[in-house]
Amino acid sequence: MWLLVWVLAASISVLAFEQPGINSLPANNPVKQPWIWPLPRKWQRGENTLDCSHMQIQYDHQHGILHRAVQRYKDLFFPQDDYPMVPYNWTTTDAHLSGTLKTLVIQVEQPDHDNLDLDTDESYVLDIPDAPAARAVLAAKTVFGAVRGLETLSQIIQWSPQHQRHLIPNAPWHIQDYPKYPHRGVLFDTARHYYPLQAIKKFIDTMSWNKMNVFHWHMVDSTSFPYVSKAYPELAQKGAYSPRHVYTAKDIQEVVSYAKDRGVRVVPELEQPGHSTAWLGVPEIMSCVDVVPYTGFTVQPPSGQLNIASNKTKHVVKAIVDEWAELFPDSFFHASGDEVVMNCWANDSSIQTYLQDHHMTLQELFSDFVLEIQDHIRQKNKTVIVWQESVLEYNLTMPKDTIIQVWIGAEGVKAATEKGYRTIVSSQDFVYLNLGFGKPRSNPYPDVAGAGFNHWNRVYSYDLRANLTQAQQDLIVGGESALWGELMDPMTFESLAWPRASAYAHNLWSGYEDSDGQPLSSADAILRLIPWRERMVQRGVMASPLNQIWCTRNPLDCFQPAEH
Amino acid sequence: MWLLVWVLAASISVLAFEQPGINSLPANNPVKQPWIWPLPRKWQRGENTLDCSHMQIQYDHQHGILHRAVQRYKDLFFPQDDYPMVPYNWTTTDAHLSGTLKTLVIQVEQPDHDNLDLDTDESYVLDIPDAPAARAVLAAKTVFGAVRGLETLSQIIQWSPQHQRHLIPNAPWHIQDYPKYPHRGVLFDTARHYYPLQAIKKFIDTMSWNKMNVFHWHMVDSTSFPYVSKAYPELAQKGAYSPRHVYTAKDIQEVVSYAKDRGVRVVPELEQPGHSTAWLGVPEIMSCVDVVPYTGFTVQPPSGQLNIASNKTKHVVKAIVDEWAELFPDSFFHASGDEVVMNCWANDSSIQTYLQDHHMTLQELFSDFVLEIQDHIRQKNKTVIVWQESVLEYNLTMPKDTIIQVWIGAEGVKAATEKGYRTIVSSQDFVYLNLGFGKPRSNPYPDVAGAGFNHWNRVYSYDLRANLTQAQQDLIVGGESALWGELMDPMTFESLAWPRASAYAHNLWSGYEDSDGQPLSSADAILRLIPWRERMVQRGVMASPLNQIWCTRNPLDCFQPAEH
Incomplete structure (x- = not known):
């Protein structure tokens, strides 16, 4: 019975898809490399096809990050599109429908080591055997390695309109992957x-x-200060675009937690002491606010830098550092420091007075300020990033x-x-x-x-x-x-x-x-990037197209030296 | 009672909006010209403000286009955003809240002349008096002029978060508008x-x-033929991206009707005889289909032009023209004709044989074909456009x-x-x-x-x-x-x-x-284009931003000669 249904379904879909016209299934897409983006470091694959439509997933439900990842990927594994813009090229594989992938087993060596940092192990090994009732194994040292491996598997699985099933082409697979x-x-x-x-x-x-794996959150700049500080709420009150355009502590915790589930660190950048006009909620810490014309005071309007001669300034900046050090558990903290314009401070009489009183140069004052803030960040056990x-x-x-x-x-x-x-x-x-x-x-x-x-x-x-x-x-x-x-x-x-x-x-x-150290050709890359863009669109991302559809379906005919 | 509520609402909202910080209401946006895009040809305005929150609209409900336009604009007149990115600058006007706009009267001189063409009169006159209980008049010769005038009025009306009302600033208004x-x-x-x-x-x-007012529909090209023809359905069957990626006669009628309601003509372009690979559903009308490499046969892959020596080709093209002449009632028809590559035909043996048999040059054959198709279009009472x-x-x-x-x-x-x-x-x-x-x-x-x-x-x-x-x-x-x-x-x-x-x-x-013939400065233009972009976004359009928000709110400080 099952066989009958299968054959029937296959015949119907072959009929529906028999369009030997310009836009039929691609005849010349060689799929030299797997449609996996980014390409795994080491991969081997065979020539058979597995049906994975009813794949079960075995994993340790106790671990929240892993559990939630599996729930997400249960959806991502099985998208459907009977009329895909970039159909997968089944011609070499669908003759070898050799089995069913019954089970995916996820093995995490250190499930409780879920700290996300520069040295977090993101490696994984994915084995998909070729058998009538196959059992695939995704093995990783950490849950984050498992998240990377789930993504790879999600990109291997292809919906086949012809079969009306989700299939794994090119089994058996052996993938050993880790980031450069x-x-x-x-x-x-x-x-x-x-x-x-x-x-x-x-x-x-x-x-x-x-x-x-790193969301670098450039949250504040001259034009707005959306962060709602506990110690200095007036910064957002005066510096945010409106009471609605802010990020609260709760918002940040939500983002950090959301990102960690996906193996993404959130590194905050506290822009200062340049590009700092929006700190004017505490007016006494400001220099050269909104000078008109701004030329010579800032590289981008409005002008405004922190007053580096004021103890109050250090106090406010350190208070924000303290709050962020808690809210952003990451070990990195971006102390910023780009595009400072010395002329802003050279024209600030309070700073000039301070320099004279303390027999200092502006460069010395600036250096002292910046290094003191950096030291404060380091005291929070953070690695400092600067421009x-x-x-x-x-x-x-x-x-x-x-x-x-x-x-x-x-x-x-x-x-x-x-x-x-x-x-x-x-x-x-x-x-x-x-x-x-x-x-x-x-x-x-x-x-x-x-x-x-x-x-x-x-x-x-x-x-x-x-x-x-x-x-x-x-x-x-x-x-x-x-x-x-x-x-x-x-x-x-x-x-x-x-x-x-x-x-x-x-x-x-x-x-x-x-693997031989030769640059990968863009001709090969676009054959994988185009379907990856399509898959992102299918997942709801408004990604830009890379070419007209015909080229997407007929890349080798399209991408010739004399391309227009 | 009403007055009390009014005063109360005003005080509350003033409190909520009192943010004398960097991003407060713009202090230096001069609004030299009205926030109307495109700018009316002639306009005069005053300095008072009318409440139009409960404006009634009087018009001839018998006329469908007008009736549906009024229904649309009932929504577009009254958007609300308490925290707008580009707040309207009320400073010069809100002291003069002088009355209420009770009624908008729409007068159309020729309500039954609803043909949309190059000579359709789109002019209108909009008068908004300044009175305690004012009655505005929008007068137009045609319903399409009325549609243009409704759009203008929708851009004059501003939501005031301070007043929690929709207001018309700068009354009285006298606008006399018509396209260049x-x-x-x-x-x-x-x-x-x-x-x-x-x-x-x-x-x-x-x-x-x-x-x-013109949607130029470049529907077909080398890469796809999505039009589902009655006479030649095989064109879309073979030339569309899939059975889902097509336009039927019903689809076209729906678009044409939708556009006409909005004063937009739909002019179809029938790309041929170049850029025509996608016509291969009727293979006998094709020359040089998908030559690899394509260089010398087309400026953009895939190669493929209509076989201009075949009577069948003329028959098929004319059949599509006939169908489109009905489906697109517009008096214009774009016959296309761009980027033809003669070398495609020079390498087609059937064409070479035809030329020898008929003692013709390729140029003569080409000219005959193109002019015969054009004549056929003209016989349908259409004005021909060509590249x-x-x-x-x-x-x-x-x-x-x-x-x-x-x-x-x-x-x-x-x-x-x-x-x-x-x-x-x-x-x-x-x-x-x-x-x-x-x-x-x-x-x-x-x-x-x-x-x-x-x-x-x-x-x-x-x-x-x-x-x-x-x-x-x-x-x-x-x-x-x-x-x-x-x-x-x-x-x-x-x-x-x-x-x-x-x-x-x-x-x-x-x-x-x-009006003096001097180019409008871009400095003035961006002060109106930025809020117009914001209004389009508010209406659901994913328009690109023109600048960072601070510049949007403080354009005169931002847009200096040395802008970064």
């Missing part, structure tokens, strides 16, 4: 535009699906466990690692995803260096380690794409981020080279 | 990516709100009532009008909204001429009439932005289109110059 870099993040700017929690959570979901200006421009001397985030590009990475600092690579001319749209009012073309649109292939094939010694290369802990908020907001952030952040996720997890 | 160009459209490409009807309707809504190649490259001689749509830019406009043709301006380097993202696979920067991102200000301040004689200028019937589909789809079309298509809408309705 431990720090794989995105900077998310909620100061220039406000994002509701729902948008942030959706973004963290998508990060997790791309095996990214590259601190070492390359202000020449501050900081402990060697400080991590330098570099946005200026290759020279910056070289210089920071030469000084022996660990480094996060965020080169604006490769991985900034907010550029390419000119200036708000008048600039018709993105003609400024480092202001161009970063194409997915530029992100994907970026060599983070170019021209570095081995010792320098070893200091790179990873990278972050950046979604600065001048020209993006909840209406557009997803289409700007995805799939280009996916391209960096691939670079940081899989590397951009194959 | 009669043809104000957007090209929408549903062949390279498919759009569900819901997306198309939402787009038409947004067009109408921007007072645009500029027909006159500027193929040197076809066409009747002078043909309209030339020009995508190559100013030279093309000059050349087409020199030949005496009416012209639609769609210069790629100014009003194409799909550019700036490189090529699908490998091109990191948009470094090709005419391939850059067109900034809103470039669209807004584009001089369509540059270097033309008065006679040539008079031949410009209007313009269309273009949303070509290679790199946009339902996930991204709204953020790419809006508010940049709004900028062209302004250019085409209001002109880019003031």
